Amino acid sequence: MSLLAASNLTKRYRRGGKTVIAVDDVSFHIEPGETLALAGPSGSGKSTIARLALRLIEPDAGRIEFEGGDFLALRGATLRARRARLQMVFQDPLAAFNPRATVARALDDPLRIHGIASRGERPRRIAELLERVGLPADLASRAVHEISGGQRQRVAIARAIATKPSLIVLDEAVSALDVSVRGQILELLLDLQREQKIAYLFISHDLGVVRAVAHRIILLDAGRIAESGEARAVVDAPRSAIGKALVAAAPRLDRSIRHNAP
Amino acid sequence: MSPLRRFLRAPEAVAGAILLSALMAMALSASLLFPSDPQAIAGPALLPPFQDWSLPLGTDRLGRDVLAELFHGARTSLAVGLAAAAASLAIGAVVGTLAGFAGGLVDEVLMRITDAFQTVPGFLLALAFVSVVGPSLGAVVIAIALGTWTGPARIARAEVLSIRERDYVASARAIGMHPLEIAFREVLPNALPPVLAMSSVIVAAAILTEAALSFLGLGDPNRVTWGGMIAEGRTVLRTAPFLSIVPGMALVLTVLGVYLAGEGIVETTAVRRGLS
Numbered sequence: 001m002s003l004l005a006a007s008n009l010t011k012r013y014r015r016g017g018k019t020v021i022a023v024d025d026v027s028f029h030i031e032p033g034e035t036l037a038l039a040g041p042s043g044s045g046k047s048t049i050a051r052l053a054l055r056l057i058e059p060d061a062g063r064i065e066f067e068g069g070d071f072l073a074l075r076g077a078t079l080r081a082r083r084a085r086l087q088m089v090f091q092d093p094l095a096a097f098n099p100r101a102t103v104a105r106a107l108d109d110p111l112r113i114h115g116i117a118s119r120g121e122r123p124r125r126i127a128e129l130l131e132r133v134g135l136p137a138d139l140a141s142r143a144v145h146e147i148s149g150g151q152r153q154r155v156a157i158a159r160a161i162a163t164k165p166s167l168i169v170l171d172e173a174v175s176a177l178d179v180s181v182r183g184q185i186l187e188l189l190l191d192l193q194r195e196q197k198i199a200y201l202f203i204s205h206d207l208g209v210v211r212a213v214a215h216r217i218i219l220l221d222a223g224r225i226a227e228s229g230e231a232r233a234v235v236d237a238p239r240s241a242i243g244k245a246l247v248a249a250a251p252r253l254d255r256s257i258r259h260n261a262p
Numbered sequence: 263m264s265p266l267r268r269f270l271r272a273p274e275a276v277a278g279a280i281l282l283s284a285l286m287a288m289a290l291s292a293s294l295l296f297p298s299d300p301q302a303i304a305g306p307a308l309l310p311p312f313q314d315w316s317l318p319l320g321t322d323r324l325g326r327d328v329l330a331e332l333f334h335g336a337r338t339s340l341a342v343g344l345a346a347a348a349a350s351l352a353i354g355a356v357v358g359t360l361a362g363f364a365g366g367l368v369d370e371v372l373m374r375i376t377d378a379f380q381t382v383p384g385f386l387l388a389l390a391f392v393s394v395v396g397p398s399l400g401a402v403v404i405a406i407a408l409g410t411w412t413g414p415a416r417i418a419r420a421e422v423l424s425i426r427e428r429d430y431v432a433s434a435r436a437i438g439m440h441p442l443e444i445a446f447r448e449v450l451p452n453a454l455p456p457v458l459a460m461s462s463v464i465v466a467a468a469i470l471t472e473a474a475l476s477f478l479g480l481g482d483p484n485r486v487t488w489g490g491m492i493a494e495g496r497t498v499l500r501t502a503p504f505l506s507i508v509p510g511m512a513l514v515l516t517v518l519g520v521y522l523a524g525e526g527i528v529e530t531t532a533v534r535r536g537l538s
Contacts, residue, residue, distance in 0.1 A: 051432075056432050056435055081438065083437065087437070090429045092429065095429040095430065096429045097430050097433070098434075098448050099430075100451060100452065101430075113438050114438060156433075159433075
Protein backbone atom coordinates (compact mmCIF):
# COMPACT_ATOMS: atom_id res chain seq x y z
CA MET A 1 0.00 0.00 0.00
CA SER A 2 1.25 3.46 -0.84
CA LEU A 3 2.33 5.84 1.89
CA LEU A 4 0.60 8.75 0.18
CA ALA A 5 -1.77 8.44 -2.75
CA ALA A 6 -3.24 11.54 -4.34
CA SER A 7 -5.86 11.10 -7.00
CA ASN A 8 -7.38 13.63 -9.38
CA LEU A 9 -6.21 16.65 -7.39
CA THR A 10 -7.48 19.95 -8.77
CA LYS A 11 -6.88 23.44 -7.45
CA ARG A 12 -8.16 26.65 -9.02
CA TYR A 13 -7.40 30.22 -8.04
CA ARG A 14 -9.50 33.23 -8.85
CA ARG A 15 -7.39 36.20 -9.86
CA GLY A 16 -9.21 39.38 -10.80
CA GLY A 17 -12.28 37.61 -12.16
CA LYS A 18 -10.26 35.07 -14.15
CA THR A 19 -9.93 31.50 -12.96
CA VAL A 20 -6.43 30.07 -13.06
CA ILE A 21 -6.12 26.31 -12.81
CA ALA A 22 -2.96 25.76 -10.76
CA VAL A 23 -3.27 21.98 -10.50
CA ASP A 24 -5.37 20.09 -13.01
CA ASP A 25 -6.40 16.49 -12.32
CA VAL A 26 -3.04 15.30 -10.94
CA SER A 27 -2.64 11.80 -9.49
CA PHE A 28 0.49 10.32 -7.95
CA HIS A 29 1.63 8.04 -5.16
CA ILE A 30 4.67 7.80 -2.91
CA GLU A 31 5.95 4.52 -1.44
CA PRO A 32 7.54 4.32 2.04
CA GLY A 33 11.20 5.34 1.97
CA GLU A 34 10.99 6.53 -1.62
CA THR A 35 11.97 9.88 -3.13
CA LEU A 36 9.49 11.21 -5.66
CA ALA A 37 10.57 14.32 -7.50
CA LEU A 38 8.17 16.94 -8.80
CA ALA A 39 9.86 19.04 -11.46
CA GLY A 40 8.68 21.63 -13.91
CA PRO A 41 9.03 25.28 -14.88
CA SER A 42 7.85 28.13 -12.62
CA GLY A 43 4.08 28.21 -12.34
CA SER A 44 3.68 24.57 -13.27
CA GLY A 45 1.99 23.82 -9.93
CA LYS A 46 4.83 22.15 -8.02
CA SER A 47 4.50 24.19 -4.86
CA THR A 48 0.71 24.11 -5.00
CA ILE A 49 0.83 20.31 -5.00
CA ALA A 50 3.22 20.39 -2.03
CA ARG A 51 0.87 22.60 -0.09
CA LEU A 52 -2.13 20.46 -1.06
CA ALA A 53 -0.34 17.33 0.14
CA LEU A 54 0.31 19.03 3.49
CA ARG A 55 -3.20 20.46 3.65
CA LEU A 56 -1.86 23.97 4.01
CA ILE A 57 -4.42 24.67 1.27
CA GLU A 58 -7.50 22.63 0.39
CA PRO A 59 -8.03 21.07 -3.05
CA ASP A 60 -11.17 21.86 -5.10
CA ALA A 61 -11.43 18.21 -6.10
CA GLY A 62 -9.61 14.94 -5.60
CA ARG A 63 -8.60 12.58 -2.83
CA ILE A 64 -5.51 12.21 -0.67
CA GLU A 65 -4.86 8.98 1.19
CA PHE A 66 -2.09 9.12 3.76
CA GLU A 67 -0.91 6.07 5.72
CA GLY A 68 -4.06 4.23 4.70
CA GLY A 69 -6.59 6.88 5.82
CA ASP A 70 -8.54 9.62 4.08
CA PHE A 71 -6.31 12.63 4.81
CA LEU A 72 -8.82 15.18 3.54
CA ALA A 73 -11.48 13.99 6.00
CA LEU A 74 -9.41 14.91 9.05
CA ARG A 75 -10.40 17.99 11.02
CA GLY A 76 -9.15 19.99 14.02
CA ALA A 77 -7.22 18.09 16.65
CA THR A 78 -7.02 14.81 14.70
CA LEU A 79 -5.59 16.64 11.70
CA ARG A 80 -3.06 18.44 13.87
CA ALA A 81 -2.00 15.17 15.49
CA ARG A 82 -1.64 13.55 12.05
CA ARG A 83 0.62 16.39 10.88
CA ALA A 84 3.41 14.89 12.99
CA ARG A 85 3.82 12.21 10.29
CA LEU A 86 3.99 14.65 7.39
CA GLN A 87 6.52 17.45 7.53
CA MET A 88 7.88 20.14 5.27
CA VAL A 89 11.15 21.96 4.60
CA PHE A 90 10.85 25.28 2.82
CA GLN A 91 13.02 26.90 0.17
CA ASP A 92 13.99 30.00 2.12
CA PRO A 93 15.12 28.88 5.58
CA LEU A 94 15.04 32.44 6.88
CA ALA A 95 11.38 32.96 5.99
CA ALA A 96 10.45 29.57 7.42
CA PHE A 97 11.21 30.58 11.01
CA ASN A 98 9.56 33.12 13.22
CA PRO A 99 11.93 36.12 13.16
CA ARG A 100 11.95 36.10 16.96
CA ALA A 101 12.68 32.40 17.37
CA THR A 102 15.80 30.88 18.81
CA VAL A 103 16.99 27.52 17.51
CA ALA A 104 15.88 25.90 20.77
CA ARG A 105 12.36 27.32 20.52
CA ALA A 106 12.00 26.29 16.89
CA LEU A 107 12.84 22.70 17.81
CA ASP A 108 10.94 22.76 21.10
CA ASP A 109 7.59 23.50 19.42
CA PRO A 110 7.07 20.16 17.60
CA LEU A 111 8.29 18.18 20.63
CA ARG A 112 5.89 20.04 22.91
CA ILE A 113 2.88 20.07 20.59
CA HIS A 114 3.00 16.35 19.90
CA GLY A 115 3.93 15.45 23.47
CA ILE A 116 7.07 13.69 22.30
CA ALA A 117 9.17 14.67 25.30
CA SER A 118 8.45 16.12 28.72
CA ARG A 119 9.53 19.65 29.54
CA GLY A 120 12.61 18.46 31.43
CA GLU A 121 13.59 16.04 28.71
CA ARG A 122 13.29 18.45 25.79
CA PRO A 123 16.67 20.25 26.04
CA ARG A 124 18.40 16.87 25.71
CA ARG A 125 16.19 15.91 22.74
CA ILE A 126 16.93 19.25 21.08
CA ALA A 127 20.67 18.65 21.52
CA GLU A 128 20.25 15.17 19.98
CA LEU A 129 18.35 16.58 17.01
CA LEU A 130 21.00 19.23 16.41
CA GLU A 131 23.72 16.63 16.61
CA ARG A 132 21.83 14.39 14.17
CA VAL A 133 21.78 17.14 11.53
CA GLY A 134 25.46 17.89 12.11
CA LEU A 135 25.20 21.01 14.22
CA PRO A 136 26.83 21.74 17.61
CA ALA A 137 24.41 21.52 20.55
CA ASP A 138 25.36 24.98 21.81
CA LEU A 139 23.72 26.46 18.72
CA ALA A 140 20.40 26.00 20.54
CA SER A 141 20.61 29.32 22.36
CA ARG A 142 21.28 31.33 19.19
CA ALA A 143 18.60 33.27 17.32
CA VAL A 144 17.65 31.67 14.00
CA HIS A 145 18.43 34.86 12.09
CA GLU A 146 21.99 34.91 13.44
CA ILE A 147 23.16 31.60 12.01
CA SER A 148 24.23 30.89 8.43
CA GLY A 149 21.86 29.81 5.65
CA GLY A 150 23.22 26.27 5.58
CA GLN A 151 22.93 25.93 9.36
CA ARG A 152 19.41 27.32 9.20
CA GLN A 153 18.37 24.72 6.64
CA ARG A 154 19.85 22.04 8.90
CA VAL A 155 17.72 23.40 11.76
CA ALA A 156 14.70 23.25 9.45
CA ILE A 157 15.48 19.60 8.73
CA ALA A 158 15.92 18.95 12.47
CA ARG A 159 12.50 20.49 13.06
CA ALA A 160 10.99 18.32 10.33
CA ILE A 161 12.43 15.06 11.72
CA ALA A 162 11.62 15.95 15.36
CA THR A 163 8.20 14.29 15.11
CA LYS A 164 9.52 11.16 13.35
CA PRO A 165 7.58 11.70 10.13
CA SER A 166 7.12 9.10 7.41
CA LEU A 167 7.06 11.74 4.65
CA ILE A 168 8.84 15.07 4.30
CA VAL A 169 7.95 17.52 1.56
CA LEU A 170 11.09 19.32 0.41
CA ASP A 171 9.92 22.43 -1.45
CA GLU A 172 13.04 23.59 -3.33
CA ALA A 173 14.82 22.83 -0.05
CA VAL A 174 18.32 23.08 -1.51
CA SER A 175 17.72 25.63 -4.28
CA ALA A 176 18.60 28.70 -2.19
CA LEU A 177 21.84 27.24 -0.85
CA ASP A 178 25.26 27.64 -2.42
CA VAL A 179 26.68 24.66 -4.23
CA SER A 180 29.04 23.31 -1.55
CA VAL A 181 26.39 23.52 1.17
CA ARG A 182 23.81 21.99 -1.19
CA GLY A 183 25.87 18.80 -1.52
CA GLN A 184 26.17 18.44 2.26
CA ILE A 185 22.45 18.99 2.83
CA LEU A 186 21.56 16.43 0.13
CA GLU A 187 23.97 13.99 1.78
CA LEU A 188 22.27 14.56 5.14
CA LEU A 189 18.81 14.03 3.62
CA LEU A 190 19.90 10.75 2.00
CA ASP A 191 21.44 9.57 5.30
CA LEU A 192 18.22 10.32 7.16
CA GLN A 193 16.22 8.48 4.51
CA ARG A 194 18.36 5.35 4.83
CA GLU A 195 18.29 5.53 8.62
CA GLN A 196 14.62 6.30 9.28
CA LYS A 197 12.94 5.11 6.05
CA ILE A 198 11.54 8.59 5.41
CA ALA A 199 9.91 9.22 2.04
CA TYR A 200 10.55 12.54 0.30
CA LEU A 201 8.38 14.55 -2.04
CA PHE A 202 11.26 16.42 -3.61
CA ILE A 203 10.27 19.57 -5.44
CA SER A 204 12.92 21.11 -7.62
CA HIS A 205 13.53 22.73 -10.96
CA ASP A 206 17.12 21.46 -10.98
CA LEU A 207 17.09 18.22 -12.97
CA GLY A 208 20.73 17.52 -12.12
CA VAL A 209 19.90 17.31 -8.41
CA VAL A 210 16.71 15.38 -9.14
CA ARG A 211 18.61 12.77 -11.15
CA ALA A 212 21.06 12.32 -8.28
CA VAL A 213 18.58 11.88 -5.42
CA ALA A 214 15.15 10.87 -6.72
CA HIS A 215 13.86 7.39 -7.48
CA ARG A 216 10.94 8.50 -9.61
CA ILE A 217 10.04 11.80 -11.20
CA ILE A 218 6.91 13.58 -12.31
CA LEU A 219 7.31 16.41 -14.82
CA LEU A 220 4.63 19.04 -14.58
CA ASP A 221 3.55 21.57 -17.14
CA ALA A 222 0.79 24.12 -16.54
CA GLY A 223 -0.69 22.11 -13.69
CA ARG A 224 -0.80 18.77 -15.56
CA ILE A 225 1.49 15.78 -15.52
CA ALA A 226 3.54 15.89 -18.71
CA GLU A 227 5.67 12.84 -18.09
CA SER A 228 6.56 10.48 -15.28
CA GLY A 229 8.84 7.53 -14.71
CA GLU A 230 12.13 6.40 -13.25
CA ALA A 231 14.16 9.55 -12.52
CA ARG A 232 17.35 8.71 -14.40
CA ALA A 233 15.55 7.41 -17.44
CA VAL A 234 13.34 10.49 -17.70
CA VAL A 235 16.17 12.99 -17.19
CA ASP A 236 18.50 11.18 -19.60
CA ALA A 237 15.92 10.74 -22.34
CA PRO A 238 12.84 12.90 -21.84
CA ARG A 239 9.95 12.20 -24.19
CA SER A 240 7.68 15.17 -23.47
CA ALA A 241 8.31 18.63 -24.93
CA ILE A 242 8.60 20.21 -21.48
CA GLY A 243 11.05 17.50 -20.39
CA LYS A 244 13.26 18.16 -23.40
CA ALA A 245 13.11 21.91 -22.76
CA LEU A 246 14.04 21.50 -19.08
CA VAL A 247 16.96 19.19 -19.87
CA ALA A 248 18.19 21.55 -22.59
CA ALA A 249 17.97 24.49 -20.17
CA ALA A 250 20.00 22.77 -17.45
CA PRO A 251 23.50 24.27 -17.40
CA ARG A 252 26.23 21.84 -18.40
CA LEU A 253 29.87 22.72 -18.14
CA ASP A 254 31.21 20.72 -21.11
CA ARG A 255 28.74 22.08 -23.61
CA SER A 256 29.16 25.73 -22.64
CA ILE A 257 32.91 25.39 -23.05
CA ARG A 258 32.48 23.91 -26.50
CA HIS A 259 30.11 26.72 -27.49
CA ASN A 260 32.47 29.41 -26.33
CA ALA A 261 35.47 27.93 -28.09
CA PRO A 262 36.58 29.77 -31.24
CA MET B 263 25.21 52.74 17.48
CA SER B 264 22.89 51.44 20.18
CA PRO B 265 19.24 52.54 20.14
CA LEU B 266 19.72 54.26 23.51
CA ARG B 267 22.61 56.37 22.21
CA ARG B 268 20.61 57.28 19.12
CA PHE B 269 17.65 58.22 21.34
CA LEU B 270 19.89 60.46 23.46
CA ARG B 271 21.15 62.25 20.37
CA ALA B 272 17.71 63.58 19.43
CA PRO B 273 17.11 66.75 21.49
CA GLU B 274 13.31 66.57 21.31
CA ALA B 275 13.35 62.96 22.51
CA VAL B 276 15.57 63.92 25.44
CA ALA B 277 13.28 66.84 26.28
CA GLY B 278 10.31 64.45 26.22
CA ALA B 279 12.12 61.94 28.38
CA ILE B 280 13.02 64.64 30.93
CA LEU B 281 9.41 65.87 31.10
CA LEU B 282 8.16 62.32 31.49
CA SER B 283 10.68 61.48 34.20
CA ALA B 284 9.72 64.66 36.05
CA LEU B 285 6.09 63.61 35.87
CA MET B 286 6.90 60.13 37.12
CA ALA B 287 9.03 61.55 39.93
CA MET B 288 6.07 63.74 40.90
CA ALA B 289 3.68 60.81 40.83
CA LEU B 290 5.98 58.53 42.81
CA SER B 291 6.99 61.11 45.42
CA ALA B 292 3.47 62.49 45.95
CA SER B 293 2.71 60.53 49.10
CA LEU B 294 6.24 61.03 50.46
CA LEU B 295 6.33 64.80 50.03
CA PHE B 296 2.67 65.37 50.78
CA PRO B 297 1.66 62.52 53.07
CA SER B 298 -1.52 64.20 54.28
CA ASP B 299 -4.76 64.20 52.28
CA PRO B 300 -4.31 66.64 49.36
CA GLN B 301 -8.01 67.42 49.58
CA ALA B 302 -7.70 68.63 53.20
CA ILE B 303 -7.64 72.32 54.02
CA ALA B 304 -4.06 73.52 54.50
CA GLY B 305 -4.30 77.28 54.86
CA PRO B 306 -6.28 80.42 54.03
CA ALA B 307 -8.39 80.28 50.87
CA LEU B 308 -7.18 81.73 47.55
CA LEU B 309 -3.62 82.35 48.66
CA PRO B 310 -1.68 83.43 45.52
CA PRO B 311 1.50 81.51 44.56
CA PHE B 312 4.97 82.45 45.88
CA GLN B 313 3.60 84.25 48.95
CA ASP B 314 3.93 81.67 51.67
CA TRP B 315 6.82 79.22 51.20
CA SER B 316 5.08 76.48 53.12
CA LEU B 317 2.43 76.66 50.38
CA PRO B 318 4.57 77.57 47.31
CA LEU B 319 1.81 77.47 44.71
CA GLY B 320 -0.79 78.94 47.02
CA THR B 321 -4.21 77.54 47.85
CA ASP B 322 -7.50 77.14 46.06
CA ARG B 323 -11.00 78.35 46.85
CA LEU B 324 -11.27 76.02 49.85
CA GLY B 325 -7.73 76.58 51.10
CA ARG B 326 -6.24 73.33 49.77
CA ASP B 327 -2.53 73.18 48.92
CA VAL B 328 -2.23 73.53 45.11
CA LEU B 329 1.25 71.98 44.94
CA ALA B 330 0.08 68.89 46.84
CA GLU B 331 -2.92 68.64 44.55
CA LEU B 332 -0.66 68.95 41.53
CA PHE B 333 1.59 66.11 42.73
CA HIS B 334 -1.32 63.83 43.55
CA GLY B 335 -3.02 64.77 40.27
CA ALA B 336 0.10 63.62 38.40
CA ARG B 337 -0.60 60.15 39.77
CA THR B 338 -4.12 60.06 38.42
CA SER B 339 -3.13 61.43 35.03
CA LEU B 340 -0.26 58.99 34.65
CA ALA B 341 -2.21 56.00 35.96
CA VAL B 342 -5.23 56.69 33.76
CA GLY B 343 -3.11 57.52 30.72
CA LEU B 344 -1.01 54.36 30.92
CA ALA B 345 -3.84 52.04 31.94
CA ALA B 346 -6.18 53.32 29.24
CA ALA B 347 -3.48 53.07 26.57
CA ALA B 348 -2.54 49.57 27.69
CA ALA B 349 -6.18 48.48 27.67
CA SER B 350 -6.80 50.07 24.28
CA LEU B 351 -3.68 48.51 22.72
CA ALA B 352 -4.49 45.11 24.22
CA ILE B 353 -8.11 45.12 22.98
CA GLY B 354 -7.05 46.48 19.59
CA ALA B 355 -4.24 43.97 19.13
CA VAL B 356 -6.41 40.99 20.09
CA VAL B 357 -9.39 42.04 17.95
CA GLY B 358 -7.17 42.96 15.00
CA THR B 359 -5.23 39.70 15.21
CA LEU B 360 -8.36 37.55 15.43
CA ALA B 361 -10.01 39.40 12.53
CA GLY B 362 -6.96 39.28 10.29
CA PHE B 363 -5.98 35.73 11.11
CA ALA B 364 -9.40 34.08 11.07
CA GLY B 365 -10.68 35.92 8.00
CA GLY B 366 -14.13 35.25 6.57
CA LEU B 367 -17.16 35.77 8.79
CA VAL B 368 -15.18 36.42 12.00
CA ASP B 369 -13.26 39.17 10.20
CA GLU B 370 -16.48 40.68 8.81
CA VAL B 371 -18.20 40.74 12.21
CA LEU B 372 -15.23 42.09 14.15
CA MET B 373 -14.48 44.80 11.61
CA ARG B 374 -18.12 45.95 11.45
CA ILE B 375 -18.05 46.26 15.26
CA THR B 376 -14.84 48.27 14.88
CA ASP B 377 -16.57 50.49 12.30
CA ALA B 378 -19.46 51.04 14.69
CA PHE B 379 -17.14 52.16 17.48
CA GLN B 380 -15.15 54.34 15.12
CA THR B 381 -18.16 56.26 13.86
CA VAL B 382 -19.13 57.33 17.40
CA PRO B 383 -16.94 60.20 18.66
CA GLY B 384 -14.64 58.79 21.32
CA PHE B 385 -15.32 61.49 23.86
CA LEU B 386 -19.07 61.09 23.55
CA LEU B 387 -18.69 57.37 24.10
CA ALA B 388 -16.57 57.97 27.20
CA LEU B 389 -19.06 60.51 28.49
CA ALA B 390 -21.99 58.14 28.00
CA PHE B 391 -20.15 55.21 29.57
CA VAL B 392 -19.07 57.10 32.70
CA SER B 393 -22.47 58.66 33.22
CA VAL B 394 -24.09 55.20 33.08
CA VAL B 395 -21.52 53.25 35.12
CA GLY B 396 -20.67 56.02 37.54
CA PRO B 397 -17.42 57.93 38.00
CA SER B 398 -14.56 55.77 39.26
CA LEU B 399 -10.99 55.39 38.12
CA GLY B 400 -11.68 51.98 36.53
CA ALA B 401 -14.74 53.28 34.69
CA VAL B 402 -12.75 56.22 33.32
CA VAL B 403 -10.01 53.89 32.08
CA ILE B 404 -12.52 51.60 30.33
CA ALA B 405 -14.41 54.60 28.93
CA ILE B 406 -11.26 55.98 27.33
CA ALA B 407 -10.16 52.58 26.02
CA LEU B 408 -13.60 52.10 24.40
CA GLY B 409 -13.02 55.13 22.21
CA THR B 410 -9.39 54.45 21.25
CA TRP B 411 -9.01 50.70 20.57
CA THR B 412 -10.20 50.89 16.97
CA GLY B 413 -7.00 52.48 15.62
CA PRO B 414 -4.71 49.76 17.01
CA ALA B 415 -7.21 47.11 15.84
CA ARG B 416 -7.09 48.31 12.22
CA ILE B 417 -3.31 48.54 12.18
CA ALA B 418 -2.91 45.12 13.81
CA ARG B 419 -5.32 43.56 11.29
CA ALA B 420 -3.49 45.03 8.29
CA GLU B 421 -0.17 43.76 9.64
CA VAL B 422 -1.59 40.31 10.41
CA LEU B 423 -3.01 40.00 6.89
CA SER B 424 0.50 40.26 5.48
CA ILE B 425 2.14 38.11 8.17
CA ARG B 426 -0.30 35.20 7.91
CA GLU B 427 0.90 34.43 4.37
CA ARG B 428 4.53 34.06 5.48
CA ASP B 429 6.29 30.73 5.39
CA TYR B 430 6.82 30.59 9.14
CA VAL B 431 3.07 30.63 9.70
CA ALA B 432 2.73 27.79 7.19
CA SER B 433 5.46 25.87 8.99
CA ALA B 434 3.74 26.43 12.33
CA ARG B 435 0.61 24.89 10.82
CA ALA B 436 2.65 22.07 9.34
CA ILE B 437 4.04 21.11 12.76
CA GLY B 438 0.46 20.96 14.03
CA MET B 439 0.30 24.11 16.16
CA HIS B 440 -3.15 25.14 17.35
CA PRO B 441 -4.57 28.09 15.33
CA LEU B 442 -4.96 30.24 18.45
CA GLU B 443 -1.37 29.59 19.43
CA ILE B 444 -0.26 30.50 15.90
CA ALA B 445 -2.30 33.72 16.06
CA PHE B 446 -1.06 34.86 19.45
CA ARG B 447 2.45 33.40 19.60
CA GLU B 448 3.68 33.48 16.01
CA VAL B 449 1.68 36.27 14.39
CA LEU B 450 0.74 38.83 17.07
CA PRO B 451 4.26 39.54 18.43
CA ASN B 452 5.48 40.24 14.91
CA ALA B 453 2.50 42.50 14.18
CA LEU B 454 3.04 44.60 17.31
CA PRO B 455 5.74 47.17 16.40
CA PRO B 456 3.52 49.41 14.21
CA VAL B 457 0.72 49.08 16.78
CA LEU B 458 3.01 50.11 19.64
CA ALA B 459 4.11 53.11 17.60
CA MET B 460 0.64 54.51 18.27
CA SER B 461 0.98 54.25 22.03
CA SER B 462 2.33 57.77 22.63
CA VAL B 463 -0.58 59.33 20.76
CA ILE B 464 -3.03 57.19 22.73
CA VAL B 465 -1.46 57.95 26.11
CA ALA B 466 -1.55 61.67 25.33
CA ALA B 467 -5.17 61.48 24.17
CA ALA B 468 -6.12 59.44 27.23
CA ILE B 469 -4.62 61.99 29.62
CA LEU B 470 -6.54 64.77 27.86
CA THR B 471 -9.79 62.80 27.82
CA GLU B 472 -9.44 62.05 31.53
CA ALA B 473 -8.89 65.75 32.23
CA ALA B 474 -11.92 66.64 30.12
CA LEU B 475 -14.11 64.11 31.95
CA SER B 476 -12.93 65.46 35.32
CA PHE B 477 -13.53 69.00 34.12
CA LEU B 478 -17.14 68.02 33.45
CA GLY B 479 -17.34 66.49 36.91
CA LEU B 480 -17.24 62.89 35.71
CA GLY B 481 -13.85 62.02 37.17
CA ASP B 482 -13.31 59.91 40.26
CA PRO B 483 -14.50 62.27 43.06
CA ASN B 484 -12.14 60.67 45.58
CA ARG B 485 -9.04 61.58 43.64
CA VAL B 486 -7.41 64.85 42.78
CA THR B 487 -7.18 65.29 39.03
CA TRP B 488 -5.78 68.11 36.96
CA GLY B 489 -9.01 68.37 35.01
CA GLY B 490 -10.92 68.66 38.26
CA MET B 491 -8.54 71.39 39.45
CA ILE B 492 -9.11 73.39 36.27
CA ALA B 493 -12.87 73.04 36.71
CA GLU B 494 -12.53 74.14 40.31
CA GLY B 495 -10.50 77.20 39.28
CA ARG B 496 -12.91 78.16 36.52
CA THR B 497 -15.33 79.81 38.95
CA VAL B 498 -12.62 82.25 40.11
CA LEU B 499 -10.90 82.62 36.75
CA ARG B 500 -10.88 86.42 36.87
CA THR B 501 -9.59 86.84 40.42
CA ALA B 502 -7.31 83.79 40.74
CA PRO B 503 -6.34 82.63 37.23
CA PHE B 504 -3.34 80.66 38.56
CA LEU B 505 -5.74 78.00 39.87
CA SER B 506 -6.54 77.04 36.27
CA ILE B 507 -3.22 77.98 34.72
CA VAL B 508 -1.04 75.81 36.99
CA PRO B 509 -2.79 72.45 36.31
CA GLY B 510 -3.28 73.54 32.69
CA MET B 511 0.47 73.98 32.27
CA ALA B 512 1.07 70.63 33.91
CA LEU B 513 -1.29 68.99 31.39
CA VAL B 514 0.37 70.68 28.43
CA LEU B 515 3.86 69.69 29.55
CA THR B 516 2.80 66.11 30.28
CA VAL B 517 1.14 65.59 26.91
CA LEU B 518 4.10 67.23 25.20
CA GLY B 519 6.51 65.01 27.12
CA VAL B 520 4.63 61.81 26.31
CA TYR B 521 4.40 62.75 22.67
CA LEU B 522 8.05 63.76 22.23
CA ALA B 523 9.39 60.72 24.08
CA GLY B 524 7.08 58.42 22.12
CA GLU B 525 8.13 59.95 18.80
CA GLY B 526 11.76 59.60 19.86
CA ILE B 527 11.31 55.89 20.57
CA VAL B 528 9.49 55.32 17.27
CA GLU B 529 12.20 57.19 15.36
CA THR B 530 15.06 55.26 16.91
CA THR B 531 13.42 51.87 16.42
CA ALA B 532 12.45 52.80 12.85
CA VAL B 533 16.07 53.59 12.04
CA ARG B 534 17.15 50.32 13.56
CA ARG B 535 14.62 48.34 11.52
CA GLY B 536 15.57 50.23 8.40
CA LEU B 537 19.23 49.36 8.78
CA SER B 538 18.80 45.66 9.43
